[in-house]
Amino acid sequence: MNVGDVKILSVKGRVDANTSHALQDVVLGSAHQTPKLLLDLSQVDYMSSAGLRVMLLLHREINENKGRVMLVGLQDRIRDAMEMTGFLKHFAVVPDVQTGIEMMQ
Amino acid sequence: MQRIDTYPTHEYKGYALRPGKPHPFGATRIPGGINFSIASIHATACVLVLFEKGAKQPFVEIPFYDEFRIGNVYAMTVFDLNYENIEYGFRFDGPHDPNSGHQFNPYQILSDPYAKQIGGRDVWGEPYDEQDSYQHRARLHIDDFDWEGDRQLNIPLEDLIIYEMHVRGFTQHPSSKVKSSGTFAGLVEKIPYLKDLGVNCIELMPIFEFDEFDNTLTNPATGERLMNYWGYSTIGFFAPKSGYAATSMFGMQSDELKNLVKECHHNGIEVWLDVVFNHTAEGNENGRTISFRGIDNKTYYLLTPDGHYYNFSGTGNTLNCNHPIVRGMVLECLRYWVSEYHIDGFRFDLASILGRDQDGAPLPNPPLLEMLAHDPILADSKLIAEAWDAGGLYQVGSFPAYGRWAEWNGRYRDEIRQFVKGDSGHVGKLASRIQGSPDIYGGREPRSSINFITAHDGFTLHDLVSYNSKHNYANGEDGRDGANDNYSWNCGWEGETDDSNINALRQRQMKNFLTILMVSQGVPMMLMGDEVGFTKYGNNNTYCHDNELNWFDWRLLRKHKEMYRFTRNLIKFRKKHQVLRGRAFFQHQDHVGSGYPDISFHGTKLWQPDWSEHSYSLAFLLCGRHAREGFEPDDYIYVIMNAYWETLTFDLPPLPDNMTWRVVVNTMMPSPDDSFSAGREPTLKDQSLIMAGDRSTIVLVGR
Numbered sequence: 001m002n003v004g005d006v007k008i009l010s011v012k013g014r015v016d017a018n019t020s021h022a023l024q025d026v027v028l029g030s031a032h033q034t035p036k037l038l039l040d041l042s043q044v045d046y047m048s049s050a051g052l053r054v055m056l057l058l059h060r061e062i063n064e065n066k067g068r069v070m071l072v073g074l075q076d077r078i079r080d081a082m083e084m085t086g087f088l089k090h091f092a093v094v095p096d097v098q099t100g101i102e103m104m105q
Numbered sequence: 106m107q108r109i110d111t112y113p114t115h116e117y118k119g120y121a122l123r124p125g126k127p128h129p130f131g132a133t134r135i136p137g138g139i140n141f142s143i144a145s146i147h148a149t150a151c152v153l154v155l156f157e158k159g160a161k162q163p164f165v166e167i168p169f170y171d172e173f174r175i176g177n178v179y180a181m182t183v184f185d186l187n188y189e190n191i192e193y194g195f196r197f198d199g200p201h202d203p204n205s206g207h208q209f210n211p212y213q214i215l216s217d218p219y220a221k222q223i224g225g226r227d228v229w230g231e232p233y234d235e236q237d238s239y240q241h242r243a244r245l246h247i248d249d250f251d252w253e254g255d256r257q258l259n260i261p262l263e264d265l266i267i268y269e270m271h272v273r274g275f276t277q278h279p280s281s282k283v284k285s286s287g288t289f290a291g292l293v294e295k296i297p298y299l300k301d302l303g304v305n306c307i308e309l310m311p312i313f314e315f316d317e318f319d320n321t322l323t324n325p326a327t328g329e330r331l332m333n334y335w336g337y338s339t340i341g342f343f344a345p346k347s348g349y350a351a352t353s354m355f356g357m358q359s360d361e362l363k364n365l366v367k368e369c370h371h372n373g374i375e376v377w378l379d380v381v382f383n384h385t386a387e388g389n390e391n392g393r394t395i396s397f398r399g400i401d402n403k404t405y406y407l408l409t410p411d412g413h414y415y416n417f418s419g420t421g422n423t424l425n426c427n428h429p430i431v432r433g434m435v436l437e438c439l440r441y442w443v444s445e446y447h448i449d450g451f452r453f454d455l456a457s458i459l460g461r462d463q464d465g466a467p468l469p470n471p472p473l474l475e476m477l478a479h480d481p482i483l484a485d486s487k488l489i490a491e492a493w494d495a496g497g498l499y500q501v502g503s504f505p506a507y508g509r510w511a512e513w514n515g516r517y518r519d520e521i522r523q524f525v526k527g528d529s530g531h532v533g534k535l536a537s538r539i540q541g542s543p544d545i546y547g548g549r550e551p552r553s554s555i556n557f558i559t560a561h562d563g564f565t566l567h568d569l570v571s572y573n574s575k576h577n578y579a580n581g582e583d584g585r586d587g588a589n590d591n592y593s594w595n596c597g598w599e600g601e602t603d604d605s606n607i608n609a610l611r612q613r614q615m616k617n618f619l620t621i622l623m624v625s626q627g628v629p630m631m632l633m634g635d636e637v638g639f640t641k642y643g644n645n646n647t648y649c650h651d652n653e654l655n656w657f658d659w660r661l662l663r664k665h666k667e668m669y670r671f672t673r674n675l676i677k678f679r680k681k682h683q684v685l686r687g688r689a690f691f692q693h694q695d696h697v698g699s700g701y702p703d704i705s706f707h708g709t710k711l712w713q714p715d716w717s718e719h720s721y722s723l724a725f726l727l728c729g730r731h732a733r734e735g736f737e738p739d740d741y742i743y744v745i746m747n748a749y750w751e752t753l754t755f756d757l758p759p760l761p762d763n764m765t766w767r768v769v770v771n772t773m774m775p776s777p778d779d780s781f782s783a784g785r786e787p788t789l790k791d792q793s794l795i796m797a798g799d800r801s802t803i804v805l806v807g808r
Contacts, residue, residue, distance in 0.1 A: 017189035
């Protein structure tokens, strides 16, 4: 879904070594098309080490293109894991899509 | 371009395989698959056992084909495995003949000595299935990490102030108020505290995977099962302790530990590991078989001619450190922690074992120690030996150093303790210890000496001045465990007391110890909690307690804010004055033309130190012009150490023109006049003499 020049991607389910490749293809593909990306993770209940690495790759890719990425609706457990491993500080995190869109524009 | 060797050549029960690469050992992700490699000299066959994470039964067992064996190494690539969701182990076949040292058992599933993560005890203290035939499960991990330019800090050894600590113990107490108590992440939350205290190196008690349930004793007072809380009992040398990570359920313990190192470095704090290569968690012939014993018992352990375990470690077995295979493992292990985790230094538990040959005899030139000293990857890493073992070797001063190794100076600990408690005949030893122990480390450097009063083994600083003897009943061995030679003095009452005189004396003695430690040449190490008078109630061997005996109580920060303030001021003082952190031993002469020798000793009268048996005090003057061979001039420092039970009046040495003596520390004075922060030291009214109270220490700075 696109709102203005912001692309919104919704992810659902588990992100682990099995699913992270597919996710990586989609999000990195989007990162090439649009520099402003909102990743809605409110329906992701598990994200493994491999999943977090997709996020970090995305962050790097978007930075290369002088764009911005924000994470929406991180569940507490995932947010904590990202914080404790230093991943979180690479990202802007917003509570909901609307806030994200406003901040992006 | 795609590699041409990324296709399978063999198949077993539907699994695609090809001959593996023998190096590196362990399990390694490669394009399309995972490479498994493991060595055993005496095995006859090997089977790879693969589990889904947490499953009781393996989903497949794949034998290594003959063509997958190179020399004594079994190496195989298995394609299309989910590296995040598998656990792997091995079965080894071979002779079972304990009298000749062989203990092969093809039914036993064995963990990989090179496993980078180990599952089975993912969350500290969580009950586990005792029936599970594979308890400590080798796993893969993702080894990339965004270090953002971080590297080893490379702070000169002589400029360090080491803080020995336990990861869980630091933040497990509810008063720590951290989000993830008892973990690497919890420690990160407390970095501001460490920074405020001023230490610039943390030495973590063992963080390699161990089993906290590895203890069969119970606390006779409470009936509680005792634990292996300290962790000096390694299961896997390459795997961080899962139970120390808040994120182990995501398989991110490596990332969490790396983040800790990165954040410490960002705050100017080195991270050292206490590494235990002298033995493993497998114990003697009655112990559990987890890995090494079943893979190649005769290679990994020192055995008697009839196949029994030598016990130089005091824990049942002894790692065969100078067998080429074990040497290789130790070297690879340390290289791994330096390159993957950016670890700054290592303290080797019972390091003398690393210098024993395959029959257990001490080697004059131990190849392992030499290898570590000259290894290119370890070139900037600090190497610290606990230079003794439980088999009778005591090598303080004679540990083979190769110009690289420093040592825990056990004599510093024992002799400073004796001087401060008021034993006779210790003034001469004190003089050597505060100089960096040239009598022990002559021909080397002051920084060869890691000076310490207290460490995890033995009393805390508070208990050193509160107990005459150990009180280890709660350890479940009728009080037999733990050291008996503590050189402690309770100041008049055994244990806690309301007597204000005794408590004041104890405060003073603690301050005397810390002061002497921080003005000694060499490298000071302090124990977590000593800055706030942490007590273990006289227990001097708390390895088995997962409770308040080991958990830093953050409320003490308020109760003992005096001690904290005092310690903090002292650390700042040491960091500010390079004359305390010399790189060469004193020459006892004036070699820069200042009119003063680099160091001089004095008694109550100048130039008249009393070295006699019944002397209990000593003073010394450091000439600031001599600091760092005269290249980095500093202030003058005068230290008076009075362990006598009466007040003594000391003459003060005259300073060069326009300089005055100012008070940095006077442990006789109540807080806040016991110590002053840099730049705020009050000038002494009388510049010619000073009264040193009974059992007190005075530090003056002249500028």
